[in-house]
Structures are given as C-alpha cells and as structure tokens.
Amino acid sequence: MLTVYGEGRGFRVVWLLEELGVAYRLRPVDLFAVENDPDFLAINPAGFIPALQDGEMIMVESIAILEYLLARHGPSPLAVGPDDPAFAAYLQFLHLGEAGLAGPMNAVIVGRALAPEAERNARVTCWALETFHSRLGLVIQHLASRSFLAGDRFTAADISVSYALLLGLRTGNYAPGSVERAYLARTTTRPAYARAMEICQATKAWAERSPGL
Incomplete structure (x- = not known):
C-alpha cells in the first residue's frame, strides 16, 4: 500500500x-x-x-x-494529455502552484511569523509577496473565461493551485478576490476534498481556526 x-x-x-x-x-x-x-x-x-x-x-x-x-x-481525467489543447495550461498551472505561489508564500510566512519583529518587513519577504501576487495575476486572468485552470474540467493543476491559495488564506497573508473565491468554492466542495480533510485532521483543525472564504 x-x-x-x-x-x-x-x-x-x-x-x-x-x-x-x-x-x-x-x-x-x-x-x-x-x-x-x-x-x-x-x-x-x-x-x-x-x-x-x-x-x-x-x-x-x-x-x-x-x-x-x-x-x-491513470489514465485519469485529472491529467491532460499532450494532444489536448489544454495541455500547456495544465502543465503551467500544475507547476506554478508550487514554484510561483506556494514557494514564495512559504518565504512570506517565515518572514512574517518566524523572523524577529525588526526583520518582518525585510526586502526578501516583500519580494516573495510581490512574486506571489504577480503569479496570482496569471491565475486570475486565466480563470476570467473558464471554470478551471485546464479548460472546463477539474484536474491536478487545480489541486496544486488551490492548495497554494488556501495556504496564503489560512496564514492570513492573502485575501482572495471574487475570482479566486468563486474558484475555491468550486474546488473545495468536491467530495474528494472533503474526504481528504477528514483524513488530514491537522489540516482540518488548522482550517477551522483560520480565516475562511
């Protein structure tokens, strides 16, 4: 197993x-x-x-x-094949969820929550937050005309990006706009998400005491 x-x-x-x-x-x-x-x-x-x-x-x-x-x-509809027109978007957002969003947000969390108070507005922390919002702009732009990040079906790219947005939200370092709120409402009401939250009890407890949508 x-x-x-x-x-x-x-x-x-x-x-x-x-x-x-x-x-x-x-x-x-x-x-x-x-x-x-x-x-x-x-x-x-x-x-x-x-x-x-x-x-x-x-x-x-x-x-x-x-x-x-x-x-x-697989095969699974959660992945997009190379012959699908959404393949490039799928790959981009699958990886952007970590490299462009969750990674920089980690630096923000460390800089704001764990650094000495005098260092909490250090240039590297500000740069990380600017990077997060810059990459977030790609997500917002892409979702303006579609329900999910790889066309109109939920894929692993949405798992990747949803986690990153929730990381920023639950740590109080990011307030979703209307586009992201609607998007997260679509991704986090899936039955598999609910089951995952029941399995991940520490994550569930953290979410319950954190800012919500």
Whole structure:
C-alpha cells in the first residue's frame, strides 16, 4: 500500500489519491520535531514533507508525486494529455502552484511569523509577496473565461493551485478576490476534498481556526 508521510503539502497528495480512489495510508509527521522521528528521516533524510513510499520507491516533491501517481494510476481525467489543447495550461498551472505561489508564500510566512519583529518587513519577504501576487495575476486572468485552470474540467493543476491559495488564506497573508473565491468554492466542495480533510485532521483543525472564504 502507498504511504504518504506528512500533511502540509502532503494534503495535495491525499486529495489526489482520494480523487483517484487509490488505497493509501497517511503517516503523520511533526515537522517541528522531525529530529525525533528517525523512521521518517530514514525515508527522507532532508526532513521535509511530504514523502511518498510505494514499495521500494520514495519521492519527496509534491508536484512530482502528483505526476507519478497520475502516470501510475491513470489514465485519469485529472491529467491532460499532450494532444489536448489544454495541455500547456495544465502543465503551467500544475507547476506554478508550487514554484510561483506556494514557494514564495512559504518565504512570506517565515518572514512574517518566524523572523524577529525588526526583520518582518525585510526586502526578501516583500519580494516573495510581490512574486506571489504577480503569479496570482496569471491565475486570475486565466480563470476570467473558464471554470478551471485546464479548460472546463477539474484536474491536478487545480489541486496544486488551490492548495497554494488556501495556504496564503489560512496564514492570513492573502485575501482572495471574487475570482479566486468563486474558484475555491468550486474546488473545495468536491467530495474528494472533503474526504481528504477528514483524513488530514491537522489540516482540518488548522482550517477551522483560520480565516475562511
């Protein structure tokens, strides 16, 4: 059976697995005490989450894990093939969800919540927030004429970007506009999202005490 280690970005993986109907187990990881988790460090010596174990295979990048699962357990309408006109948009937003949105938002979170107070408006933090909003503009523009990021059907690209938007929202570092709110209403009312939230109890508790839509 597949094992998913950790929530956080691991929520993307759990959500996809619920959409696919593939059996797995979630193994919690306390990212703030990972040094006390030798079993996890044996799987992922770098100590970040998520990690996926599939037999002898181990992966530790959430977007790569999504692509791996779709390839291994497809074909699925959650992926877009190269002959589809939406293929380029699918790839772009699948990766932008991490590289352009969640990655910069991580820097904002660290800069604002974990840095000493005198450093909370450091140039790098401001740059990260500017980067997030710049890339967000691509999402808003794309959604102006379509329901989802790869045409009019929900795909893994929407899992990737929805997670990033929710990360910014739940940490209080981003207030969605009307386009993003409508979009998140479409993606987060899916049954697989609800099942993933029930599996990821730490994520569910965090969402319940965070700003909502």
